[in-house]
Amino acid sequence: MPSTPRSFASRVSTQSSAARETVSGAQSHAAPTATTRRSTNFILTTASAICALIVLDTNVVAVSLPSIARTFHADFADVEWVVSAYMVAFAACLLAAGGLADRIGRKRLLLIGLAVFAAASLGCGLAPSVLWLNIARAVKGVGAGMLIPSSLAIIAHTFQDEHERARAWAFWGMCMGIATTIAPLVGGAITQFVGWRWIFLMNLPICAVLAACAFSSMSESKNPHAVAIDKPGSLTFGLALACGIWALIDAGIQGWTSTTTLTRLAGSLLLFALFVGIERRTRHAMIDLALFRDRRFVGAVLAMFGYAACAQVMMTFLPLYLQNAFGLPAVAAGLGMLPFALAMIVGPFIGAALLRRRSIDRVLLIGLVLIGAGNMLTAGVAPMGRYLWVACGMVVTGLGAGIMNGNTQKAIVARVAPSRTGMASGISTTTRFTAIVMSVGVLGGVLAARTRDAFDLAVAGKPAIAAYVDAPFVSRVLAGDAAGAVMHAPDHVHAMLSTLARSSFASGFSDAMGAAGTVALVLAACLWGIAARE
Missing domain, CATH: 1.20.1250.20 (MFS general substrate transporter like domains)
Structure with missing residues (x-):
């Protein structure tokens, strides 16, 4: 975070x-001792x-x-x-x-x-x-x-x-x-x-x-002047988000067009609609929907969503990929993620330099394009099983994330009056975590579906191997336990199943990163369009 x-x-x-607050324990505003x-x-x-x-x-x-x-x-x-x-x-x-x-x-x-x-x-x-x-x-x-x-x-x-x-x-x-x-x-x-x-x-x-x-x-x-908490808004927002994530996570098992999945998605949409209705009618609402009439405010929120959904979500899926595709132990997988983390530290310095020459809208656009390009690069090299190339993708994505880190919030706050900055920042922070959890559900669904497809394609016409690639086997591989999935397989198929598990998961991860890159580039195009209209 x-x-x-x-x-x-x-x-x-x-x-x-500060003058309107009741404070227990007076604080001196003179020069500090x-x-x-x-x-x-x-x-x-x-x-x-x-x-x-x-x-x-x-x-x-x-x-x-x-x-x-x-x-x-x-x-x-x-x-x-x-x-x-x-x-x-x-x-x-x-x-x-x-x-x-x-x-x-x-x-x-x-x-x-x-x-x-x-x-x-x-x-x-x-x-x-x-x-x-x-x-x-x-x-x-x-x-x-x-x-x-x-x-x-x-x-x-x-x-x-x-x-x-x-x-x-x-x-x-x-x-x-x-x-x-x-x-x-x-x-x-x-x-x-x-x-x-x-x-x-x-x-x-x-x-x-x-x-x-x-x-x-x-x-x-x-x-003492704090307004009443918007309990109905808080409850409906939380239920809507939980219902939507429930649908997305189980869609890989239930099916994307199953009655269960569609019912849960419909329930989530109805709850979100109810939330919007509550916010429009509540005197002290959590979110003032009038803020979304400003196109550039919407653009900044979209940038935050893209940053969190397409870059921060890497913290969830990269460890699974490194441990499954390369067979790395947990500590080595942690070390393997350092290119992404270190690039995020360098990114803000690049962002600060860009801000001296470009508007914040353009800086966000650059950051989102880098995130999209980094994800696309990772998607292209993930099936190759070469860590150095994957690390290059991590660096590009991490630089884009570092550029957007902080600047997304600044862009959102800059579009509202000083009296509204608190609410705008609250929207920004909530957008960040909502995007992460939605992305885990969506990209997780892509990862699961495409990994299963890769398994099915690989074992087609090979009944001797297909007999071991059942639903529990695939599920354990997806959960990151490829070693456990093949542990009890006979010696004559053990090596083949291990190779198949790594390559199939890498294929699914590649498609998931490709989806993330596509979303980032589409959102970048939206930002460009919004900025061009100003």
């Missing part, structure tokens, strides 16, 4: 100005560490998915839900949690969020089944949804001076970048050397330390 700019913190920290600076720096470090923990937890799980699949003999849909259950709950809670923090207190919500996050982490680590794990992951997403807005609000409230606030956000962004970069390696190392359950259990002592630091250092703040 890349960095979120100060405007989102403004949304969750104030509705109007050494003691005050140490205190505020400690608060900044604590809040940034909490956000970094969420980023780390969001991205660290993907490398462990094959190990989770082996433990529970889980199929591909179950593995997708390990990611999606968390993301759906996270996306559904973000906007509502910002308003709740204003009403009950930012520090209080942060401590509640840490407790929920830690309890859910314990549930994940001790999960006896994949269903239990996915339920705990959803609860964990609720906790994460509480932590992000409350942490950002506390940073914004603590640093009132413009110069100090800029320094604080720079430090916060650095922490987010570091967490994103090391997440695959940390996940791989923990999974390989101590087991995937410790990816979740390690959160318990970390949450305890962070809660103690927050309790002792942070003062309470709230907004």
